[in-house]
Amino acid sequence: MYMPSSFSLPSASHLFKLSVLALLFTTNPFHSSSDSNQELSSSRQPWTYDREHAFITPSLNDSRSPCPALNTLANHGYINRSGKEISASSLVSALTSIYRLSTPLAELLVVGGIGCCGNKFERWLSLDALAAHDKIEHDASLVHDNTPLGAKFAPVNVNWTLVDNLISTYPDGLSITDLAEARVKRESMLRDESRPQLDLVHGEISHGEAALTWLLMKDAKDVVSTETVQQWFGRETFPDSYVIPDDEVTLGKAKKISTKIGDTMTKLKRAFNEL
Numbered sequence: 504m505y506m507p508s509s510f511s512l513p514s515a516s517h518l519f520k521l522s523v524l525a526l527l528f529t530t531n532p533f534h535s536s537s538d539s540n541q542e543l544s545s546s547r548q549p550w551t552y553d554r555e556h557a558f559i560t561p562s563l564n565d566s567r568s569p570c571p572a573l574n575t576l577a578n579h580g581y582i583n584r585s586g587k588e589i590s591a592s593s594l595v596s597a598l599t600s601i602y603r604l605s606t607p608l609a610e611l612l613v614v615g616g617i618g619c620c621g622n623k624f625e626r627w628l629s630l631d632a633l634a635a636h637d638k639i640e641h642d643a644s645l646v647h648d649n650t651p652l653g654a655k656f657a658p659v660n661v662n663w664t665l666v667d668n669l670i671s672t673y674p675d676g677l678s679i680t681d682l683a684e685a686r687v688k689r690e691s692m693l694r695d696e697s698r699p700q701l702d703l704v705h706g707e708i709s710h711g712e713a714a715l716t717w718l719l720m721k722d723a724k725d726v727v728s729t730e731t732v733q734q735w736f737g738r739e740t741f742p743d744s745y746v747i748p749d750d751e752v753t754l755g756k757a758k759k760i761s762t763k764i765g766d767t768m769t770k771l772k773r774a775f776n777e778l
């Protein structure tokens with residue numbers, strides 16, 4: 504398997520951004536011994552029935568990341584609730600079974616995450632290591648504060664003011680274009696705060712994350728609903744509307760949507776600069 508050793512090359516940027524996202528998602532495979540006898544909803548929302556996978560708020564000692572997808576998996580016990588030393592296989596199996604990432608996409612993200620922030624020899628990752636600033640983590644997150652200047656780790660706590668702003672700005676949910684616009688606004692706040700802009704790689708990662716958010720969480724109207732923003736970004740639990748999808752999220756789909764968001768952001772930035 505390809506083991507990235509450096510993410511500094513632009514050509515590795517796709518890997519990098521996808522890796523970030525992969526880290527967000529981990530669960531154990533369909534544990535569905537009796538799925539065939541159960542209601543559709545129980546097999547597609549197993550966490551609503553299975554006490555073992557109920558939402559539990561993390562304790563102070565539990566390790567959490569800046570990534571809502573991975574934290575949600577830990578809060579529901581699809582990866583160890585401690586968030587510590589999570590094996591690559593556990594991450595891949597949670598990402599593929601609960602978020603339905605294709606195996607190549609899940610492996611890419613997990614390999615990238617462990618390569619960046621985990622134990623490369625024993626192949627595990629503790630979620631808090633993903634907060635290492637400017638490795639995968641980056642400023643201008645949609646719902647997290649920027650890393651204090653000079654600090655090595657980003658805050659992993661959600662900023663509810665940012666969550667509420669997102670909900671009030673996009674009361675009908677976020678389309679692909681809205682996600683691009685929300686990212687452009689957050690990035691423009693960096694300049695207002697005299698912080699460095701995102702570099703090429705972290706720019707790619709950030710719209711890759713937005714693409715995965717949309718692919719994983721879009722509803723029938725192709726928007727990420729306010730409920731999803733509140734529950735998944737905010738509380739880090741599965742939104743009421745989320746069911747394990749039938750169709751896999753493949754590397755090809757992720758690239759396509761990521762490119763679309765990136766192109767939209769470029770257009771929006773140009774338009775803002777012409778104002």
Ligand SMILES: *[C@@H]1O[C@H](CO)[C@@H](O)[C@H](O)[C@H]1NC(C)=O
Nearest residue numbers: 560561562563564565566585
């Ligand atoms: C957290 O960890 C510390 C030291 O490892 C331990 O003393 C403490 O009891 C733990 N707290 C909880 C709530 O588990």
Ligand SMILES: *[C@@H]1O[C@H](CO)[C@@H](O)[C@H](O)[C@H]1NC(C)=O
Nearest residue numbers: 582583584585586587588589
């Ligand atoms: C989860 O991790 C904790 C500590 O990191 C460990 O003691 C426990 O056995 C793990 N649980 C499972 C089910 O592997």
Ligand SMILES: *[C@@H]1O[C@H](CO)[C@@H](O)[C@H](O)[C@H]1NC(C)=O
Nearest residue numbers: 647648662663664665668692
């Ligand atoms: C949360 O974000 C808002 C808006 O950027 C900011 O004014 C506020 O200071 C942040 N809150 C905390 C606790 O950092």
